[in-house]
Amino acid sequence: MDRTSGSTRRTVDIARTIDAPAGDVWELLIDTHRWPEWSPSITDVECQERGIRTGSTGRVRLVGGIGLPFEITYCDGYRWTWEVAGVPATGHRIDPRNGSGSCRAVFELPLLAAGYAPVCRLALSRIARLAERTG
Numbered sequence: 501m502d503r504t505s506g507s508t509r510r511t512v513d514i515a516r517t518i519d520a521p522a523g524d525v526w527e528l529l530i531d532t533h534r535w536p537e538w539s540p541s542i543t544d545v546e547c548q549e550r551g552i553r554t555g556s557t558g559r560v561r562l563v564g565g566i567g568l569p570f571e572i573t574y575c576d577g578y579r580w581t582w583e584v585a586g587v588p589a590t591g592h593r594i595d596p597r598n599g600s601g602s603c604r605a606v607f608e609l610p611l612l613a614a615g616y617a618p619v620c621r622l623a624l625s626r627i628a629r630l631a632e633r634t635g
Contacts, residue, residue, distance in 0.1 A: 511591065511608040514617050516624040520631035522596035522603035526578055527551075528627055529592050529605075532558065538626040540619050552580060560584065581608075589613075590620065 518525055528534055530552045532545040540563070547558030556572040568585045575581075578594040591608030605627055607620040 510611045512611060512614045512617065513606050513608055514620040514624065515604055515606040516621075516628060517597075517602055517604050518624075518628045518631050519602045520628075521601055522578060522594045525603055525605055525627060525631045526594050528630055529594070530575065530580065534630075535560070538623050538630060540622045540626075590616070 528538065531550055532547040532552060533550055535542050535545050542560050543563055543565075544561035545558060546561075546567075547556060549556050552572045552575055554572055554575045556575070557570065559567050559569050561567045570582050570584045570589075572580055572582050573588075578596070579591065580593075581591040582589050588610055590610075590613065591606075593606040593608060595604040595606060597603055605624055607624065609616055609620065
């Protein structure tokens with residue numbers, strides 16, 4: 501992973517158009533207090549910062565009670581990537597749709613994690629419900 505741009509070489513993108521402004525959806529994605537609301541696999545987050553940035557660290561508690569350390573490796577321009585337990589994990593990106601008031605939310609799965617796609621689809625559905633209700 502290129503830590504300066506957050507790009508991954510080979511990913512499978514799971515995407516959904518959301519009828520809410522890109523900024524509203526972005527705020528959901530970077531707010532560690534809200535991760536358990538939309539992530540099917542995260543039950544709790546410990547992080548000194550509520551809004552992540554490049555270099556933010558903490559722990560996520562997963563379904564089943566397992567706690568793992570994380571580090572945000574890139575966060576800029578409506579895109580963030582991270583490592584969980586030192587392993588590159590799902591990237592998150594928002595593609596604004598100019599003039600429409602909607603956006604496209606994208607999860608970038610490493611090829612080896614392609615089996616995680618159904619979980620990402622569920623997360624995107626939850627994000628859409630949260631953003632469209634509050635937006």
